[in-house]
Amino acid sequence: MGKRVAICAVAQTTYERDKWHQRFQGMALEVLESLLNRTGLDFSEKNGIGMAISVSDDIFDARTISDNAMTDVLGAHLRCEEKVAQEGAQAVYYGLAAIMSGHTDLVLIIGHCKESQGKSRNMVTHLAFDPFYTRPVGLDFCAAAGLQAQAYAEKSGISDEHLADVVVRARCNAANNPFTPEIKPVSKEEVLKSPMLADPIRLLHAYPVSDGAVGMILASEERAKEITKNPVWIKGVGNCMDSFFLGDRDLASNFALKKAARRAYDRAGIKDPRSAFDVIEISDQYAYQHPMWIEGLGICDDGDGAKWLDSGGPDKFKVNPSGGMLAGNPLILSGLVRSAEAVLQLTGEAGKRQVKDARTALAQGVMGPAGQFHTVIILERD
């Protein structure tokens, strides 16, 4: 990649079941104020933030142009503000491009989502399906994930026990994460007995419903050095879109994630992903995705997900010390939250979940039915 671009500061709200006391602007303001306090930046014309990118979704927010309400929070009065309406990590990709292009040198990113506002998030994701063939069947992202989980479990020998272990570990890690205060540890038995959502996905296998916001500041190398002593460099990005109809895809193949990861590795100059990262933060919306995405990232061999779990892979490779998506953030923000968590690890600010001496990290985000779209970001500190 060309010009070096750094993440200079990150901020998050807590992720909670229902932040009834805050509108989404309020959550975003919390993030903005934290970022400005930490970096000393402002929106002045000469030296201030040149571009703001919001991440949100019109349907989750039930508002046309959901960033319309964000302009003043993002300091975008008579300034540039744009909205990424895709997986949150894509805002990092876009901000990176805007800085590398030379158009701006400081980018503010703030994403928000209130999953609590809808009666069911499945009603939102149901609308991602085409109205002719797949919507009438009643598909939503959870049902589609069920189909993928079946295909993957068969291919890689994943059992209900494996999935329970993944959930127990995620919730145990979440206890060290101050941003997931409502996530309580569970026993394996509780997971094994939790109600079925979409066979083999159980209630406790699914990421919790939550409200929250997350943000970060991206800067060119020159500006980054003014702002922080601990810049985290964006070494590689890559994403990939798979085909739409589930029947057109091999659901257990990890087609999109493999390509996304390959692109990010190539841009970062990584040959062997297994030895490349000190921390890995993946968007495991459902428990089966934890080993599956690890296969897709090439951290273990194709089809070896169960073996990788059995041999203590999650702890060995330091996957999701934050608890991951299973411990809770809204759908569209996950890749951005994973990136923020990776930055905290690399700057040594991860508190009780800190991985010692972490220098390189990978963050991954996913969107669409059964992982149709994946995005991967590779980060490194000096």
Add this chain to the structure above:
Amino acid sequence: MKKNRNVGIIGVGQTVYSSHREEVNQPEMIHEAVSAALKQAGLTIDDIDCIVHGNMELFEMVHQPDLWHTLGTGAYGKETLRVTTGGTTGATLVCAADHLVASGLHDIVLAVGFEKLQEGHTTGGITNMADPLWGRQLQTGALTGMTAADLIEEFGEERAKKASMKYRIIMDKHAMKNDKAHRRLGLEFDQADDLAVNSPALVGELRMIHMCSQSDGACAMIFASEEKAKKLCKQPAWIKDHITVHREELFCIFGGVPYLTTHKYAAQKLYERNGIKDPRKEIDLFEMYDPSSWWGLDWLREFLLLENDEHIKMVENGDITIDGSFPVNPSGGVIASNPIGATAMIRVAEAALQIMGKAGDHQVNKPVNQAMASGFGGTMWTVLLLLTKEVPW
């Protein structure tokens, strides 16, 4: 603003714009625009590195529609980005594609904007953008009579109404030359007085005839790095600069408070950055996002930094016609065709076609060395772009 590398527009594809495209679904309609753009650029989908997609999803009620639309955009196996900024979406898509190519991350990027307004309720959709507590009861979609009232107050009823209607009929005459345009009514100037009275009133003096259409349609554009653009295209349209200016959501509804519009602010900054002293002389053509003939008339003053009644005179004298000294919207503009997620992109695409000399029957009859295009959306947001015939940097 000098970029890491130059970016050229090498292909444009548009569907026809129409009130009803019942014979195609969303991805099929997008596919028409994508195929046309690839054909013009002489490329296949395999040559594209990344696809940028955008619209306003509440109009059709499809969540993250780029997923389904992969069938029409050709994004399978490719890198993608989805950005949406309301009415400005199409122009933002161009800015995004420009960043992605200029950054060096991608060599060839295809951007596609679309809307199928027939499948939703446009005014309901736009009203839904207002704050549910503070603004929604007052919002009337994109329909507002404020600008008409302001112009009538400033320039007198007769002159303001006449100028607005003349602007409208000029746009229709332009649309008659553009076979993609949605509303091609064949209006004549001697109908002006009749239309001013008999066209149904929407809000105050904003009448149906003044207002833009609700259209179905898609527009696709292909962007390439300088090296590739020069190889692939005889005359690319180069992106010299662009600026995005938003403003806060709530503003004074009681009128009479002077404020700096985002259009004027964007124009001032863009001209300053690019050393433009006399925009009407240095810019050869302007594709403006004109949602109604009142706004189009009023915004000429904002964008061109004009004083007093110069903008009214430009219309009265016919300067803005396709053969005039400063052609505005030879395509017919937004009043003629308005598939919202594509609309702002169509402005840039039409400006690019004029530079490339590929605008067909509505090609202006003079050299176009520098063209400007604007996007409008949200609560008075602006994206303003400058395109050139010569490699800019």
